[in-house]
Amino acid sequence: MPSPEKLIIDTPEQIALEFPLASVGSRFLAIALDTLVQAGLFLAFLMLVFVVSIAGAVAGVNAGVWGAALAILAGFTLYYGYFAAFEALWNGQTPGKRWVGLRVISETGRPIGAFDAILRNLLRIVDQLPVMYAVGLVSLFFTARNQRLGDLAAGTVVVYDQTIARPEMLPSGVVTRHGAAALTGEEIAIVELFLQRRYALDSYLRLTTARQILERLRPRLQLPPDATADEERLLEEIAAEYRRR
Numbered sequence: 001m002p003s004p005e006k007l008i009i010d011t012p013e014q015i016a017l018e019f020p021l022a023s024v025g026s027r028f029l030a031i032a033l034d035t036l037v038q039a040g041l042f043l044a045f046l047m048l049v050f051v052v053s054i055a056g057a058v059a060g061v062n063a064g065v066w067g068a069a070l071a072i073l074a075g076f077t078l079y080y081g082y083f084a085a086f087e088a089l090w091n092g093q094t095p096g097k098r099w100v101g102l103r104v105i106s107e108t109g110r111p112i113g114a115f116d117a118i119l120r121n122l123l124r125i126v127d128q129l130p131v132m133y134a135v136g137l138v139s140l141f142f143t144a145r146n147q148r149l150g151d152l153a154a155g156t157v158v159v160y161d162q163t164i165a166r167p168e169m170l171p172s173g174v175v176t177r178h179g180a181a182a183l184t185g186e187e188i189a190i191v192e193l194f195l196q197r198r199y200a201l202d203s204y205l206r207l208t209t210a211r212q213i214l215e216r217l218r219p220r221l222q223l224p225p226d227a228t229a230d231e232e233r234l235l236e237e238i239a240a241e242y243r244r245r
Contacts (some may be wrong), residue, residue, distance in 0.1 A: 007107070007145060007157055018111065021146050022102045022158040023139070031133070034096035035211075038041055045074050053142060087117040093161070103161035107145070111191075112185050116154045123150035178234070180241040181220035187217060191235050198232065210235060 007019040030162045040054035049071055083182050086094040092104035094113050100241030104112050104120070112120075145157050180188070194213055210231035221238065 007109070007159060019105065019157070019159040020161055024140050024146065026100050026102060026160070027146075027158055030096035030100040030102055033098070033099055034094050037095050038078055039046050040066075041082075042078055043073060045078070046071060047178070068143050080124060083124065084114075084117045084121040087112065087121070088114040091116075094108055096125070097161075101161050102158055104238055106154050107155045107157055112154070116156055120150035120154035120156050121182060123148070123153050123239075125152075177221070177222065179239075180238045182220045183217065183238070183242060187220075188239065190241075191217075191239050195232075195235060207231070 005021050005023075007021055023178060049099070083094055087104055090098070093102070097103060106112055106116065124136075127133055127139070127150055129135050133148075136150075139148045139152070142144050143152065145151075147157060150155060183191075198210070210237060214231050214234060217238070223234070
């Protein structure tokens with residue numbers, strides 16, 4: 001039975017990809033850090049409003065009412081727009097999530113889009129009720145994928161993000177001919193995803209996953225039937241050959 005702490009996705013190629021789900025503690029730490037960033041930005045804005053109000057008073061213009069209205073509007077926009085904007089532009093991350101090592105992805109394992117980011121954060125208004133994200137906390141505990149209401153509405157999950165360097169291109173003097181051009185975009189995406197996340201897997205799962213992917217792709221590639229090269233090395237060569245196209 002799959003672990004409730006992992007999101008397991010079966011690709012069309014019948015390869016199981018695993019994403020470790022973020023814990024409640026990690027998510028609250030990320031929110032705390034984001035709140036500090038928001039407070040700093042809002043304080044800077046208030047200082048700007050104060051300076052403009054003083055300048056207006058010196059010039060004989062009463063800007064106090066407009067300043068208060070702008071401060072309220074800016075506070076609302078900053079609080080709710082902050083998360084949506086960063087997650088849409090930073091591929092599912094805010095500064096707090098990046099520092100903690102979290103990322104928002106779709107339930108299918110794909111990066112989220114702008115619509116997903118906006119929808120999941122509109123529901124933040126409900127998730128934070130009545131105080132301290134009480135509704136969202138209850139939802140996290142009673143959903144199998146640790147999802148708050150915003151996640152359920154947008155079809156997203158929060159996972160630990162293992163930032164792994166992309167496999168290096170082979171030296172320019174080395175050219176491989178595995179027929180990578182015959183692969184589809186979906187197939188090469190699976191190869192790339194495995195290469196990026198392989199170091200987060202235990203040794204057995206890492207080996208078996210590499211073999212599964214290679215066996216699924218072998219009929220479409222020009223590999224000798226008795227190839228004894230390391231599976232990961234072959235996948236690196238295939239990915240490099242595809243990118244050189």
